[in-house]
Each structure stands twice: as C-alpha cells, then as structure tokens.
Amino acid sequence: MSKKYNIYFKEGEDYHEVTVEEMAKFIGKWAEFKNGKREIEPDYTCLIAKNKTDDFPWTAIDNRTNDCWTEAFKTKEEAIYWLQNENYDPYEEKERKKMKKVEGKREPATLKLLKLTEENPELPIIAEVNSDVVEDDCCMSWFGEVIGSCVDYVWTGKTFDGMYRTWTLNEALIERGSFVKENAPEPLKQRLKKLNYADSDKAVTQWIKLLPWKKAIIVYVDVPDSISPEPEI
Incomplete structure (x- = not known):
C-alpha cells in the first residue's frame, strides 16, 4: 500500500520499536x-517490529495521518528508510533493482537496440x-546474432544482373559512382x-536525396x- 500524503519524516522525529504483539x-x-x-487520533506514531516470517521479518507502521500505513521489509534498515522517505515503495524498488541486474547482463548491442526502439517506436526494424550467416540453401531459415544497430535511411534498387539491392543513404552518397551506374535513369x-x-x-547528390528513402532502424x-x-581441438 503506497502512502498518499505529503508529510515528510521530520528532523528529530523518532520511531518506536515494539513487539509483534504490541x-x-x-x-x-x-x-x-x-x-x-x-x-487512536493522528499522533505521528511510527512503529517497527520484528516478526517470525523468514522472507520479510520486519514490519513498519506509519500512522502520521491516522491511516495506519503498513509495509513488510527484509531488513530493519529498509523499514526505517520507508518511514523516512515519503515516495519510497519497496515493491517498485525491488523491480528497479531487478531490471538493473538484468540490464547489467545484457550485451551492449542489445542495449543500443533497445534504446533506439524506445527513442523511435514508430520506425520499422x-x-x-x-x-556468412547463410552459407547455402539447405535450410529455410538460419540463426544469427545482433551485433549492432543504427537509424538510417534505406532504398531498394536493381543491380546490373537484375537482382535487388538495398542501399543506405550514406552508402549511396559515398559510392555514388556505382549507385548512379546501377540506378540512375538514362536521361x-x-x-x-x-x-x-x-x-x-x-x-x-540532389538526385540521390530526392529518391523515396525510408527511415528505419537497421x-x-x-x-x-x-x-x-x-x-574441437
């Protein structure tokens, strides 16, 4: 249960450590x-007590608004911290630490891709x-690994042998000679x-930039x- 008031733990205010029975x-x-x-009238009473449960052995009560806000904690320090900090939510804190631990195990390439998708949710991927991922046609699908990502503009045209090639805008500008030979109209x-x-x-440069480039996450x-x-050795 989250606290709904705007009263902070004041300097010098104390909590009372009591028994579970009390x-x-x-x-x-x-x-x-x-x-x-x-x-019981509002009396700014803050209580903590150690119970017999193993998972959350400490319970805290904040009755400063006479709402008897109650939370369970793993340590005495967490219970006191909750009494002292209005916006502290143990469940949100637990999820935050969990996500931080998960992110610490993620590869940099994954983190970058997640950041790009969060910043550009409207873009296709x-x-x-x-x-080297697809060496022959013996299988219908192949596994690969994401090693990087970026946001760029892409466009698909035909090569000399009638195959299709997708270019990025940056590639087209750098390799403009090849790009013009393969894709520019004869006039x-x-x-x-x-x-x-x-x-x-x-x-x-002007002709290349006027092509219908599509922005995407690559x-x-x-x-x-x-x-x-x-x-094998």
Missing part, C-alpha cells in the same frame, strides 16, 4: 470506532545479415556527361558466436 494491539486499537471516531546519365565535375557531383546480424559450439 503492534497487533496498536492496529486493533486503531481499527476501533467510538462515536464515529477512531480510538530491418535486418542487414552477413553472408540523367546523359546529362551528367555534359557537366563539369562540380556540377555533376551536385546534380548526383539491425546488423552476424554469425551467432554466443551460441556456437566450441571448436
């Missing part, structure tokens, strides 16, 4: 009503697979022959070394 008696007294009022190729180098370069997939068997 704590149970306090809760019973708090639950009693006389003339429409609780028997496409894979660029190393040819553009003829026009480029009549231009000097500077004007030709400018025209090619995942680089390589041979799955992490699950591959150890080589």
Whole structure:
C-alpha cells in the first residue's frame, strides 16, 4: 500500500520499536470506532517490529495521518528508510533493482537496440545479415546474432544482373559512382556527361536525396558466436 500524503519524516522525529504483539494491539486499537471516531487520533506514531516470517521479518507502521500505513521489509534498515522517505515503495524498488541486474547482463548491442526502439517506436526494424550467416540453401531459415544497430535511411534498387539491392543513404552518397551506374535513369546519365565535375557531383547528390528513402532502424546480424559450439581441438 503506497502512502498518499505529503508529510515528510521530520528532523528529530523518532520511531518506536515494539513487539509483534504490541503492534497487533496498536492496529486493533486503531481499527476501533467510538462515536464515529477512531480510538487512536493522528499522533505521528511510527512503529517497527520484528516478526517470525523468514522472507520479510520486519514490519513498519506509519500512522502520521491516522491511516495506519503498513509495509513488510527484509531488513530493519529498509523499514526505517520507508518511514523516512515519503515516495519510497519497496515493491517498485525491488523491480528497479531487478531490471538493473538484468540490464547489467545484457550485451551492449542489445542495449543500443533497445534504446533506439524506445527513442523511435514508430520506425520499422530491418535486418542487414552477413553472408556468412547463410552459407547455402539447405535450410529455410538460419540463426544469427545482433551485433549492432543504427537509424538510417534505406532504398531498394536493381543491380546490373537484375537482382535487388538495398542501399543506405550514406552508402549511396559515398559510392555514388556505382549507385548512379546501377540506378540512375538514362536521361540523367546523359546529362551528367555534359557537366563539369562540380556540377555533376551536385546534380548526383540532389538526385540521390530526392529518391523515396525510408527511415528505419537497421539491425546488423552476424554469425551467432554466443551460441556456437566450441571448436574441437
């Protein structure tokens, strides 16, 4: 049960360590009503008690608002910390530590991919697979391992032999000679022959950037070394 008030543990305020029986008696007294009022008025009472359970042996009660907020903890220090910190939730803290432990075991490539998907949830995810992953056509599918990722723009065109090739915008700008030979329409190729180098370069850059590039998260997939068997000696 989370606390709903805005009262902080004041400097010098103390808690009372009691027995389980005394704590149970306090809760019973708090639950009693006389003339429409609780028997216990708000008195800023903070109690802790050690019980007999193994998993959560410490119980704390915060009655500073007369709501008798109660939580169970593994250690006495956690119980006191809860009384001293208004926004502390032991269950949220447990999940936070759990996630931190899991993230510590994740590979950097996985963390980067998760960060990119969180920052760009609207983008499609496409894979660029190393040819070593698929060596022949004896199987319908192959396992690979994510080794990196990035956000880039992609476009697919035909190669000289009629195959399709997907380019990134950066690749197209760097390998513009090959890109123009494979993908530029013939009228553009003829026009480029009549231009000097500077004007030709400018025209090619403009044409490349006007193509219908699609922004995406690119995942680089390589041979799955992490699950591959150890080589025989």
